[in-house]
Structures are given as structure tokens and as C-alpha cells.
Amino acid sequence: MAELGGGRGDGGDKAREEFFSEAQEIVDGLSRDLLLLDQVVKRGSSDPELVNDVFRAVHTMKGLSGLFGATMMSGLSHELEDLLDDLRLGRIELTDQVLDLLFQSVELYGRILSSVKGDGPEPANEVKALLVKLGQVSPQRDGGGTSFHAKYELDPSLLGVLTEYEEHRLRANIQSGLSLYRVHVQFSLATIDSALDELKARARPHGEIITYLPTGAGGDIETIELEILLASREPLELLQQAIYGPNISISEVRRRDEPSGSLMPPPPGLEARLAVPSSLPAPADVGADADWQKKQRATVPPQQQPPSLAPMAAASPGGRDQSLRSISQTVRVDIRKLDHLMNIVGELAIVRTMMLRLTERARGKSEWRDLAVELQRVHRAFDRHLMQMQNGILEVRMVPLGQVFDKLARIVRQISREHDKQVNLVITGAETEIDKLIVEELSDPLMHMMRNAIDHGIESREERMRVGKPPIGTIALNAFQKGNHVVLEVEDDGAGMDPAVILRAAVRLGLTDAEGAQNLSTREILAFVFAPGFTTKEGVTSLSGRGVGMDIVKTNISALGGIVDIGSDLGIGTRITVTLPITLAIISVLALEVSGRMYCMPLASVEEAITLDESQVRLVEGREVMTVRGATLPICRLFKIFGHEPPAADQQKRFVVIAKVGSRRLGFVVDRLVGQQDIVIKALGKTLKSVRGFAGATELGDQRVGLVLDAASLINEVLASIGESRMPVGIGQIDIPSRVHRLSPGGDAE
Amino acid sequence: VKALAPRKGEGRSAMQRADELGKRAEYLAFVLGPEAYAIQIGNIVEILKPLPITEVPRADQGVVGVMSVRGRLCTVIDLKRRFRLTRSFTMDKKSRILLVDVDGEEIGILVDEVLQVYRLSEGEVEPPTVLGTEQPPYVVGIGRPIGGAVLLLLDLSPLFMD
Numbered sequence: 001m002a003e004l005g006g007g008r009g010d011g012g013d014k015a016r017e018e019f020f021s022e023a024q025e026i027v028d029g030l031s032r033d034l035l036l037l038d039q040v041v042k043r044g045s046s047d048p049e050l051v052n053d054v055f056r057a058v059h060t061m062k063g064l065s066g067l068f069g070a071t072m073m074s075g076l077s078h079e080l081e082d083l084l085d086d087l088r089l090g091r092i093e094l095t096d097q098v099l100d101l102l103f104q105s106v107e108l109y110g111r112i113l114s115s116v117k118g119d120g121p122e123p124a125n126e127v128k129a130l131l132v133k134l135g136q137v138s139p140q141r142d143g144g145g146t147s148f149h150a151k152y153e154l155d156p157s158l159l160g161v162l163t164e165y166e167e168h169r170l171r172a173n174i175q176s177g178l179s180l181y182r183v184h185v186q187f188s189l190a191t192i193d194s195a196l197d198e199l200k201a202r203a204r205p206h207g208e209i210i211t212y213l214p215t216g217a218g219g220d221i222e223t224i225e226l227e228i229l230l231a232s233r234e235p236l237e238l239l240q241q242a243i244y245g246p247n248i249s250i251s252e253v254r255r256r257d258e259p260s261g262s263l264m265p266p267p268p269g270l271e272a273r274l275a276v277p278s279s280l281p282a283p284a285d286v287g288a289d290a291d292w293q294k295k296q297r298a299t300v301p302p303q304q305q306p307p308s309l310a311p312m313a314a315a316s317p318g319g320r321d322q323s324l325r326s327i328s329q330t331v332r333v334d335i336r337k338l339d340h341l342m343n344i345v346g347e348l349a350i351v352r353t354m355m356l357r358l359t360e361r362a363r364g365k366s367e368w369r370d371l372a373v374e375l376q377r378v379h380r381a382f383d384r385h386l387m388q389m390q391n392g393i394l395e396v397r398m399v400p401l402g403q404v405f406d407k408l409a410r411i412v413r414q415i416s417r418e419h420d421k422q423v424n425l426v427i428t429g430a431e432t433e434i435d436k437l438i439v440e441e442l443s444d445p446l447m448h449m450m451r452n453a454i455d456h457g458i459e460s461r462e463e464r465m466r467v468g469k470p471p472i473g474t475i476a477l478n479a480f481q482k483g484n485h486v487v488l489e490v491e492d493d494g495a496g497m498d499p500a501v502i503l504r505a506a507v508r509l510g511l512t513d514a515e516g517a518q519n520l521s522t523r524e525i526l527a528f529v530f531a532p533g534f535t536t537k538e539g540v541t542s543l544s545g546r547g548v549g550m551d552i553v554k555t556n557i558s559a560l561g562g563i564v565d566i567g568s569d570l571g572i573g574t575r576i577t578v579t580l581p582i583t584l585a586i587i588s589v590l591a592l593e594v595s596g597r598m599y600c601m602p603l604a605s606v607e608e609a610i611t612l613d614e615s616q617v618r619l620v621e622g623r624e625v626m627t628v629r630g631a632t633l634p635i636c637r638l639f640k641i642f643g644h645e646p647p648a649a650d651q652q653k654r655f656v657v658i659a660k661v662g663s664r665r666l667g668f669v670v671d672r673l674v675g676q677q678d679i680v681i682k683a684l685g686k687t688l689k690s691v692r693g694f695a696g697a698t699e700l701g702d703q704r705v706g707l708v709l710d711a712a713s714l715i716n717e718v719l720a721s722i723g724e725s726r727m728p729v730g731i732g733q734i735d736i737p738s739r740v741h742r743l744s745p746g747g748d749a750e
Numbered sequence: 751v752k753a754l755a756p757r758k759g760e761g762r763s764a765m766q767r768a769d770e771l772g773k774r775a776e777y778l779a780f781v782l783g784p785e786a787y788a789i790q791i792g793n794i795v796e797i798l799k800p801l802p803i804t805e806v807p808r809a810d811q812g813v814v815g816v817m818s819v820r821g822r823l824c825t826v827i828d829l830k831r832r833f834r835l836t837r838s839f840t841m842d843k844k845s846r847i848l849l850v851d852v853d854g855e856e857i858g859i860l861v862d863e864v865l866q867v868y869r870l871s872e873g874e875v876e877p878p879t880v881l882g883t884e885q886p887p888y889v890v891g892i893g894r895p896i897g898g899a900v901l902l903l904l905d906l907s908p909l910f911m912d
Contacts, residue, residue: 343821597805642807684806684816685825685855687910691809699818705804707816 019068020117021332023061027109030057031406034102038413041094048088048169048208054102055084061109072127073112079134080105090168092137100417101137103410104130152180152253158213158229166211173208173231179252181207181239183228184215186247192224199228199243206242207232229253335436338397342586345390346680346699352386355379394583397437401479401486402430404443411447412475415454422461422472423454429479434486435583438560442488442580445556448549449490449576450475457494457574467571469493486582491575497568499525509534526566527663530554558661558712560584561604561695587681589708591674591700592657595644598706600679600698601668605659605711609673612654626656626667633658635667636718641693647671659711666715681708692717774872777893779865779901780848783835788868788893788901789848795856796849797864800841817858819849826858832909852906859906868895875903 033054040047062077083101086092108127115122152174162170174180183203187195196212203209212228232239236252243250359379362372405427416423458464458473465471478489499522506512506528512520528534532551553576557564562580581587581604589600590609616626617635624635635656639646647654656667679698684691695710777788796819803815803826812832817824826847830836844863849856876892878885887908893901 340821347821644807682823684823685857687825687827687855687857688806688809688813688816691806693808694806697804697816697823699821703818704802705816705818705823707804707806 016068017334019064020113023064023073023109023113026057026061026064027106027113028403028406030054030061030106030109031410033057034099034106035406035409035413037094037102038099041096041099046094048172051084051088051094055081055088058084070112070116072122072124073109073116076105076108076112076127076131079131083134083137086137088168089165090172098137101130101133103414105134106410107414152255154180154253158211158227162211169208170210170229170231173210178207178231178233179235180210181230181232181236182251182253183230183243184225184249184251185228185245186223186225188223190222196226199245199248202243203228203230206230206234206239333396335397338393341393342390342680343682345386345393348386348389349678349680350699352379352383355382390586394435394586397435397583398433399436399439400430401432401434401439401442401488404439404446405430405477405479407443408446408450408477412450412454415451416458419454420460421454421458423458424472424474426474426476427478428476432479432481432486433582434580437584438580441556441560445553445578446477446488446490448553452549453490453492453494453574457492457496459495463495481582482579486580488578488580489575490578491573493573496570496572496574497526497529498570502526502528505535506531523565523567524663526568529566530564561587561602563661584681586678587708588676588678589698590657591677591706592655592670593672593674594638594642594670595647596671597644598674598700598704599638599670600677600706600708601657601659601711602695602708603676605661607658607660607665609655609657612656612669614654628658628667633665633667634719635669636714637669641714641718659715661712661715664715664719666718668709668714679706679708774869775875777868777870777901777903778848779868779893779899780846780861781863781865782830782833782861786865786899786901787829788903789850789906790903791867793851793906794848795851798847798849798858800845800847803858814858814860817847819856819858822856824849824856824858826860827909828860830860850906852910855910857906857910868893868899868901870895 033050037047037050037054040050058077058080062074062081065071065073065077080102083092083098087094087098092098108123108130111120111123112127114120170180185199200209208231210229210231212226215225215227230239230250234242236250240250355375356379359372359375362368362375409425409427412423412425453475454473458475459467459469461471464473474493476489476491478487478491480487503512503517503520503525506525507514507517509531511528511531511534517525529550530553534551554564557578557580560580561584562578565577565579566574567577568574588603590603590606591598591600593599610628613626617624618626620632624637625632626635627633633656638644655670655673657670657673658665658667681696681698683696684694688694693710693714695708697705697707700706776791778791778794779786779788781787798819801817801819803817805815806813806825809815812828814826814828814831817826841860842862846861846864848859848861848864850859851857870893874894874896876894878889878891880892881889888904888906889902890905891903893899893903895901
């Protein structure tokens with residue numbers, strides 16, 4: 001049968017995967033850089049290096065997408081590259097409109113990527129529209145002429161070889177009143193790469209390197225002399241202290257109109273340099289690569305060319321141009337590989353249990369005592385290392401929440417511009433780490449929350465002024481770790497929600513009746529916004545729409561095993577708190593037995609387990625309830641909803657596992673409590689996706705599979721109502737559509 | 751699977767032979783109740799001896815449950831129940847679980863017995879319409895290999911489409 005297995009996966013797929021992850025990284029990096037750029041522009045300053053970074057990232061994207069035949073993406077990159085080139089050459093100004101276009105492009109990149117992956121429609125029309133807009137941004141030619149540097153004692157032959165970009169930077173620096181310095185440096189040819197990088201890094205905090213060219217001098221064939229043109233605000237003495245070295249000399253380029261006693265001699269060997277043909281390409285409208293290549297040809301031995309696809313996005317905004325060495329220490333790993341490793345850990349955990357059983361058996365016999373002690377020791381060591389391995393893998397799966405926050409910041413900017421509201425997004429705790437899979441699922445719910453906060457929370461500028469709030473609204477996004485959970489808070493300083501309005505809407509929608517409404521706490525009333533289809537729109541107030549999409553938030557967060565809570569003070573603001581498990585890979589469960597079958601209930605939803613006292617069970621409106629410590633608890637017999645045969649009547653003792661999700665509680669009647677276990681949870685296949693009530697399955701040892709109950713969905717199904725156990729009447733019509741399940745004829749699979 | 755590429759120097763006739771061989775498709779034949787069925791071999795991942803299967807409450811009729819194959823979770827289907835041949839399945843020592851790739855998902859199919867691999871040429875496959883015009887979409891043809899066997903050729907994808 002060996003030939004049936006077949007080879008799976010091929011090189012092409014792998015390359016595609018690489019493409020996706022690399023492109024995604026570029027998109028993420030672009031997004032970060034644009035946000036930084038946005039801040040820079042808001043401050044009224046500029047950051048040419050950042051513009052360059054963006055330009056290079058787009059350039060890389062163009063090459064990458066061309067390589068993989070992603071024509072839409074390379075087309076967009078091409079236009080974008082032109083725009084960015086104009087930007088960095090100062091032909092156009094970085095206005096809010098231009099920034100908008102850039103943000104839109106990044107957003108479209110993301111959508112094109114997912115459409116290439118097959119996750120969504122191709123945004124062909126949007127791209128077309130954007131391309132038109134990009135084309136409309138026309139550069140205004142800089143009328144500055146060349147007279148600006150005539151005042152400086154710069155060699156005309158040097159000026160002749162500046163690229164357009166370098167010329168622009170030179171002009172910009174002179175215009176902002178910086179001084180020019182000439183740095184002469186000798187490098188050994190063998191180490192020029194790293195030495196030059198080091199020098200650049202040292203010079204960067206003090207000024208901007210405009211260009212560097214070999215002088216042609218330098219004594220022997222082993223060394224090369226470079227002339228570096230540096231613009232800086234700092235005096236010569238300070239620069240000499242900062243950039244020192246055995247073969248470095250710095251001098252100021254004097255202004256011609258300055259009275260000066262000692263004229264600098266012209267740099268030695270300029271003529272000689274001009275004789276080197278390949279180092280002097282015609283100055284033309286060339287992109288960064290051309291700049292770069294020129295320098296490569298001029299200064300670097302060909303065998304030392306760095307890779308052309310620089311992993312830009314990997315560099316943090318603060319630490320641009322990290323050395324290649326530090327980048328190579330990180331690896332990109334497909335999350336599925338980690339899942340696979342986690343599965344192996346799960347299987348090792350089963351081995352551990354078997355080992356424990358063996359140890360116990362050995363201990364039972366006196367002649368095996370020594371062996372048992374030995375086994376015990378081995379077991380303990382195994383246990384310890386397994387734990388370390390499990391934690392290690394979990395750690396690798398963790399990514400900072402900043403990944404999704406960056407995306408949000410972009411969305412907030414976009415939405416607030418759409419609504420013409422000014423909003424400040426204040427993020428804390430972006431470094432908080434959480435499972436990669438959770439991060440992926442978080443962007444949608446968080447986006448809905450942001451949209452709600454801006455759309456309905458933050459008031460208009462005029463309204464804010466009228467009530468004495470600062471004209472710019474604030475949305476605080478806080479993240480922090482709390483035990484095994486991560487808490488996310490979205491807090492706005494907007495108008496808040498009016499419980500009276502929500503209650504009216506809830507009554508109108510039949511979520512509760514006037515009588516039931518009497519007993520509801522504010523928190524319970526606010527929870528109505530999570531009901532599917534909840535809206536206050538037809539109401540008489542201006543507080544419309546708040547809550548649209550909130551059921552999606554709740555559903556998505558629940559699917560991740562999380563809890564959403566909402567609090568609001570009228571006129572002061574709204575705070576939504578999301579509590580999430582730190583990882584989905586391993587969960588603690590309570591194993592239990594129903595009609596001879598094993599099930600697992602996630603411990604996160606278990607409040608307590610108590611013995612069932614049948615005499616306490618009452619029927620209320622056709623539902624079984626019992627009283628636990630004075631409170632009514634609806635109960636559900638799992639064997640009934642699962643269609644299993646009823647347990648033997650003579651069974652003396654049964655248990656109630658009280659599960660709580662959000663504010664709703666339900667008691668599940670089970671036959672036996674087996675115990676607590678840490679399990680690796682696996683999703684059920686597509687074929688079973690319509691089956692409700694299960695979060696997945698896990699291997700229990702002895703090759704058997706145990707189903708993991710989805711407490712939230714079971715509670716939803718059984719209670720079929722929002723609100724708490726008081727079960728208001730007339731609630732049927734707003735129930736999450738209760739699908740009818742065909743009960744399979746039980747027990748014939750043996 | 752033997753290499754079908756013609757060897758150098760065997761000339762045109764070898765090429766033709768290879769062409770003809772290339773048109774043959776390989777099927778794995780198995781028994782379900784009274785009938786013999788066959789599935790294209792490319793879709794079969796593995797043939798397994800019976801494993802413990804965990805029942806999934808409230809799943810569709812025809813779903814036996816889930817099993818774990820070396821750490822991978824797979825749904826197990828009883829085609830007999832699905833085709834309404836019988837109401838329940840009994841496992842014996844000839845029973846096997848075919849692990850089949852259906853549109854990217856590995857699904858276990860309970861079968862009474864695995865027969866053999868047939869290499870069917872185009873001439874040995876009849877359209878399903880010979881059994882009548884209204885055939886379910888998962889029956890893609892009738893295999894009539896030399897030797898007299900009659901195989902219902904199945905494509906499982908339509909069975910799992912919603």
C-alpha cells in the first residue's frame with residue numbers, strides 16, 4: 001500500500017507560502033511606517049529616511065509581486081513607486097491627501113493579498129480607482145535651479161554626479177540651514193561593507209549622509225578612500241568627536257560668501273576619480289536601486305553584494321538598517337508546523353500517563369520496588385522536560401498584540417476622516433503577547449468596536465465643545481495580561497449609552513417585557529446590545545445604531561473562548577472589556593461521562609461541580625431548574641440533547657457541572673466526573689461544521705477521541721435567550737435561529 | 751505506480767502504448783453490502799484497520815464519528831447508511847477504513863472489504879446513464895474490467911457538498 005500514500009506538497013506551494021508571508025510582512029511594515037509618517041507630518045516636520053523606507057518597501061513589493069505574477073499588485077506598486085519617488089525627491093509635498101492615498105494603497109495591498117490567497121474577491125475596481133487617483137497627483141517641478149549650492153565650495157564635478165535624490169536632499173538640507181561637511185575615510189577593501197555600515201550608523205544621529213564617492217586616492221590596491229558629504233546641524237568639533245577613527249578626517253565645506261582665511265584645498269584626486277568610467281553613470285531620474293547599484297559598482301567588490309530583497313519589514317521602526325546578522329537570527333515558521341509540534345507534545349503527554357501507570361503497577365509488587373523508584377525518577381524528569389517543551393512551543397506561538405493594533409490605528413485614521421471627527425487613538429500594552437491564532441481572529445471584532453466608538457461614541461467637534469470636552473476625541477486601547485488571560489479594553493470619551501434608550505429598544509424588539517425590565521441592572525440592560533440584530537435605530541432618540549455589529553463582536557470573541565463586557569456612563573464614555581485566553585493550543589478541561597461516553601468541558605467555563613439532588617429539581621415553564629445557594633439555576637440533561645440512551649435508573653449519584661459564559665449560567669447533568677486534564681484541542685473537520693455544541697476534540701490516550709463541549713454554544717442553545725436565568729416570556733423570536741438537529745440513532749457504531 | 755514514460759529508442763509504437771496506458775485510470779475496489787464500488791486511487795490516502803471511533807451526537811445520518819489517525823482528527827462516514835443500504839454497520843476482520851482525501855479534508859470511509867486495484871482503460875468505463883437516467887451525482891461511471899467484475903465508480907466530493 002506504500003505507493004498509495006503519494007507525495008504531498010511541492011516546491012511551488014512552498015515558494016508561494018514564502019511569497020505570502022514576505023508580502024504580508026512588507027504590508028505590515030508599510031503600515032507601521034505610514035503611521036509614523038503620519039505622526040511626523042502632524043508634528044509639522046519631515047523624515048526623509050522614513051519616506052525612503054516606504055519607497056524601498058514598495059520597490060521590494062513590486063519585484064516580489066512581479067516574480068510571482070501578481071499583476072494587480074505589481075501594477076499598483078509601480079504607480080505607488082512613482083509617487084513615492086516624487087515624494088522623496090521633493091517634487092510633491094507629503095500632504096494629508098497623499099497620505100490618504102498611501103494608506104488606501106496599503107489597505108488594498110492587504111485585500112489583493114487575501115484575494116490571491118483565495119480569501120476574498122479581487123478588489124479590481126478599487127485598484128483601478130486608486131490608480132487613477134495616484135495618477136492625478138502631479139509633481140511640481142522644483143524651480144530652485146542649481147544656484148543654491150553655488151554658494152558652497154563644492155566641486156562642480158561632484159555636483160555633476162549627484163543623483164536627483166541626492167541633489168534634492170542637498171538642497172533641502174542647505175535650505176534648512178544645515179552645515180555641510182566633507183568626510184574623508186580610508187577603508188580596507190576586505191572590510192568596506194561592514195566598516196561603511198558602521199560609519200553610517202555612527203554618523204546618522206548627527207546628520208544626514210548625502211552622498212559618498214570614492215576619491216580614487218588611497219595609496220595601494222588594498223584600500224579605498226571615500227569622500228562622504230554630510231549635512232549636520234552640529235559644529236565640526238562635535239562631529240569630530242562622534243565620528244573619529246584612524247583613517248577619518250572631517251572638514252567643513254565653507255560657504256563662498258564667508259570671509260575665510262584658509263581656503264580648503266580641493267579634495268585630492270577628484271580628477272583621478274573622474275577617470276574611473278564605471279563609477280559615473282549619467283545622473284538621471286533613477287530609483288534607489290540605481291543609486292545603490294552605482295555605489296555597489298564604485299565601492300564594493302562584486303562578490304560581496306548583499307541580498308537584494310532586504311527584509312525591510314523585519315526591522316523595527318526604531319532600529320532601521322539593523323545588521324544582517326541580527327535579522328538572520330529570526331526564522332519564520334508556519335503556524336501549522338507549531339500545531340504539529342504541539343500535537344506531538346500532546347501525544348507525549350499520553351506516553352507520560354502510561355508511564356505513570358507502569359510506575360504504579362511496579363510499586364504494587366515488592367520485588368519491583370527498586371524498579372518503581374527508578375521509574376518514578378524517570379517519570380518526573382520526563383514530566384519536567386515535557387512541561388518545558390510545551391511552554392517553549394507556546395512561547396513561540398505568542399506574538400505581540402501590536403500586530404493587530406497597527407492595523408487598527410490605520411482603520412481609526414480612515415474612519416475618523418470619513419466621519420470628519422478628530423480622534424486620538426492611545427494604545428498601551430501593544431507588547432502584550434497572545435497566541436498568533438487569536439491575534440488573527442481579533443482584527444474583525446476590534447475593528448467593529450473602533451467603528452462603533454467613532455461612529456456613535458465620539459461626538460462631533462461642535463458638540464464636544466458645547467459640553468466642555470476637548471474637541472479631539474480619545475479612544476484608549478489598553479492591553480494587559482492577567483493570569484492566563486489577556487484583557488483588552490476599548491474606552492472612548494464619547495457620549496456613552498443611555499440605558500433607558502436601550503431598554504426601550506429591547507422591549508420593542510421583544511428582548512424583554514416591561515415587567516422583566518423592572519428588575520434589570522444597568523449592566524444587564526447594556527448587555528442587550530450584544531443581541532443579534534439589536535438596534536435602537538427606529539427609536540425616537542439620536543442614539544442610533546450603537547450595537548450594530550456588537551453581536552458579531554460577541555460571537556467572534558466567544559468563539560475564541562473569550563468574554564465581552566460593556567460598561568458606559570452617559571455623557572462620559574463607554575468601555576468595552578474583552579477577556580481572552582492567552583492560547584488556544586492547550587486548554588484545561590474537566591473530563592466527564594454521559595451515558596458511557598467521555599466528554600470534556602473547558603475549565604474556563606466551569607464554575608463549579610456539585611452533586612445532583614433530584615428532589616431539588618423543579619419545572620418552571622417546561623424547563624428544569626434547581627436552586628443553588630438561593631439562586632435559580634436552569635439545568636440541562638446532556639444525554640437528552642445528545643440523544644443518548646438514558647443512564648441506568650439505579651445509578652445512585654449524578655453531578656451538575658455549572659458552566660458560566662459571560663453572565664449566563666447553566667447546569668449540565670452528567671453521570672460521572674472523571675477529572676481535570678490539559679489537552680491539545682483539535683478542530684472537527686468541515687463535514688461536521690454544522691454540528692453545534694462542540695468546540696473540537698482531543699485524544700484521550702488509548703487512541704480514543706473525546707469531544708470537547710462548547711459551553712457557550714450549548715448555553716445559548718438551551719437558554720435560547722439573552723439576559724439571565726430569569727427567562728422572560730415572549731423571547732422566542734429573537735433567539736439565535738435554533739437549527740433542528742436530526743438525532744442520529746445512538747449507539748450503533750460499535 | 752510504475753513509470754510510464756517510454757524508454758529511449760523504442761520508437762513510435764512504445765510512445766503509442768504509453769499514451770494508451772496513460773489514459774487508463776487506477777481504481778481501488780471495495781465491497782459495501784452486496785455491491786462492489788471503486789474510487790480513483792489518487793484520492794486514497796491510506797487503508798486502515800478498524801480504529802476506535804468516537805460518536806458525534808447530532809451529526810448527520812451517515813457520520814459514524816471521529817477518529818484519530820496519528821494525531822490527525824478525521825471524520826468517519828458510513829456510506830451504507832448514507833446510501834441507505836442498511837441502518838447500522840458491523841465491523842469484522844475484513845472491515846477496513848479507507849482514508850480518502852475529499853476536497854482537502856481527510857475522511858474515513860467504512861468498507862466491508864478491500865478488493866484490489868483495477869487499471870481501467872477508457873473502453874472499460876461506461877457512463878452512469880446505462881443504469882438509468884437519474885443517477886446520483888457521486889456515481890461517475892460503471893467499471894467493467896476484464897474478468898467480469900462490475901464496479902460502481904464513485905466520486906465522493908458531491909456527497910460532502912452543502
